[in-house]
Amino acid sequence: MNALGPTGPTGTRIAEPGAIASPPPGDARDGRTGPSGGGGGALGRVVRAGVGRRRVQTVVMVLTTLLAVAASVLGAGLLVASQGPFEQAFAKQHGAHLSAEFDAAKVSSAQLAATADAEGVAAAAGPFPVASLRMESAGPPGIEPPPVTVVGRAEADQPVDQVNLVEGEWATKSGEIVLETSARTPGIVVGSKVEATGPDGKAELTVTGIAESVGESADAWVLPAQLSQLAVSGADSSYQMLYRFDDADSPSAVAAGKKAVSAGLPDGALRGAQSWLDVKQIADNNVSAFVPFVSAFALIALAMSVLIISIVVSGAVAASTRRIGILKAVGFTPSQVGRAYVGQALIPASLGALLGVVVGNLLAIPMLNEVETAYNTSALLIPLWIDIVVPLAALALVVAAALGPAMRAARLSTAVAVNVGRTPSEGRGRHVRGLLARLPVPRSVSLGLATPFARPARAATTAAAVGFGALAITFAVGLGSSLFAIQADGNPDSVGDVTVSTVGRPGAPERSGAGDREAPTRGDEGTVPGTGSRSDGGATGRDEQEGRGAPGTTTGPQDDVKPADPAQVEAAIKAQSGTGSYFGTGKTFVSVAGVKGGTPLVVYEGDAEGAGQVMVSGRWFSAPGEAVAPARFLQATGAEIGDTVTLTDQGRSARLKLVGEIFDLGDQGMAVRADAASVAQIVPDVKLDHFTVDLASGEDKGDYLDGLNTQLKEIGGVATSSDDSRTSTVIVVMQSLIAMLTAMLVVVACLCVLNTVVLDTRERVHDLGVFKALGMSPRQTVTMVLTSVAATGLVAGAIGVPLGVALHHLVMPAMGRATGTEIPAVSIDVYGPGILVLLALGGVVIAAAGALLPAGWAARTGTARALRTE
Known part of the structure; x- marks a missing residue:
């Protein structure tokens, strides 16, 4: 230690925290300092020297600004960049803000055409005949393709929903069909043949084109006359209307438009409708989930930046009171002293802001890749204006935080500053x-x-x-x-202790317990909080694992897998020692008015109530005609707990009362769950493909899996631990x-x-x-x-x-x-x-x-x- 200040281990003088280097020797009026010369060169050297000596403080300010800017760039960039592709493509196609399905028995085409003049309607297209059909293709045994929404439409170019032909041409005669990209089966190209169920059996159609509807208005298009030939005997006829509204930026605005177009129509004429906001939400699903928590981190980091920079600059002023007095004594003006301290905060903050922009853009790459894949766009980047505005705003906060203590330094009296120095106040x-x-x-x-x-x-x-x-x-x-x-x-399918699947995998191991998970899982597995993206065609979870993808798809590798007989699997479960209780589930697809494509329907046999499914509101179904559904299904159909929805398939229908909202992230949140008896009239042949087993008290799960898989090996099923999850x-x-x-x-x-x-x-x-x-x-x-x-x-x-x-x-x-x-x-x-x-x-x-x-x-x-x- 010496008279000038503390020393380090080698005896060299340690700079005071926050110290500003003294101006170079010379007269205060020699052009380097003081009012006459402006002090530009000397002031810059003072700032740079102070930054160089205060290394700890410099690192603190660099890191805190880096974090604040990186999180802010990431949050704002994801919010803007993820919405851009959908909104641009939607606007280019004049996508429908509302796709509505009407009952042709209750309203005429002329009445529907008149709804184009309803209040708030900017443009409309239709009415088009619409039907739900099943299009056959080769697939795993026992698995029926889900229904697809087919619209009778003579032209792709319409005032609303100007469908973009990606390949081929529009259908111009009977026997031709155009597939939407998300409904395209692997291996299907222009010229391929597909089969659709008709009143007289199966009708063969030729694929003439592959088209894209950003608004997801249909899975396929044929000529109106062709659709009438394909309609299933006994099925109710429907019309589709597509609307664009003057205001459709919020759910309430779309709801108001929906009310306006249906106001003059008979009760029950509107069967269902789909808002463009629901389609957009699914498209932006996973990226949207990042925005809230990244934004929260950004706000925390910004608040810490303001606090820490205020601490650092205030500490520097308090520790350098005597030096400030010396600077003033040799000719530095109060303004120059204040600018010097602001500059010492601004230099490291600028470096942190620059690095933060780079880090924020790098972190955004994997998340924006999902959007690129969904819309087949070129590489997406965070907009340049965000890379400019965010760091500038952060630096403005830095200046504001440093300005208070810097101005306090500027106002210090020269004599008081020199005499008091850095001695704390008495007492x-x-x-x-x-x-x-x-x-x-x-x-x-x-x-x-x-x-x-x-x-x-x-x-x-x-x-x-x-x-x-x-x-x-x-x-x-x-x-x-x-x-x-x-x-x-x-x-909801990962409840219970053990899951038994009727679809085994060739060469599946005898035991698939915890940590040894090679058998197919129950699936319906969501991401967080939603699942899938627009590009997956609505197939997620169990569909992917069992070879069931988008409408009519097949994955191929499991084509040689023959499902086990559910009755034999159930008998094996009953015979296995240690079985407590169990129930079975099967899955198929049905149609719901206003919802494009097939809606997943999971049917239950046995007592599944109290099995551990998480309910958001309401209760689990317990009586015939009751069902539960997740939030996204309720939003897509406009239904609420207590409402009744109609499920249809092949001309048959069933009305189910929704008694609860289940927390379900699988199948893009669209799966309806009900007892098998409640939907037997529309899907009488659904086979159980999974069984959930609760073990008897004290039963060892590993021993149970070994014993049950020994029995299942001969019939093709496989048992796994329900808590096995990827x-x-x-x-x-x-x-x-x-x-x-x-x-x-x-x-x-x-x-x-x-x-x-x-x-x-x-x-x-x-x-x-x-x-x-x-x-x-x-x-x-x-x-x-x-x-x-x-x-x-x-x-x-x-x-x-x-x-x-x-x-x-x-x-x-x-x-x-x-x-x-x-x-x-x-x-x-x-x-x-x-x-x-x-x-x-x-x-x-x-x-x-x-x-x-x-x-x-x-x-x-x-x-x-x-x-x-x-």
């Missing part, structure tokens, strides 16, 4: 120190507890930074727990992003504490020498320094944890709404008392981690050197 915190000395704790602890009261404003802002760190950790733990809970809760790739990406953003926030909070403790320790280095002279050991010195931040960390953690819980409870429902899913409370309430206590202690850990380095420096400082410091 600051000493009264509190005296009170704490009376506590029955070691003196090093009481001294540490009193330290924050010497600089209460600095302690408060440091506590805020630590509190944001605790908030981020709490938020991240909740997000991670909820995401895993959502994946488990969102698969983690969604979307969840993996989310968890990785959450972990990275949280780690960066915690590191920034630790560096903020480090910066504060360095300032406090160096300001009190003379006091430290006195304590050492009176007998304070290095261990006691470390204890004193760590205690000075531990109390602050404890208070900050106690405040940050409940704020993190509140943020989590706000963001999770927003993620669900962004993907058209209502997330149940059980998947959100993931914080237990023990976890909350541990999270509250996270503030202490963050504070202690940041204080360790300066505590070690204080412990190693020699007594004589400390006492010689002014």
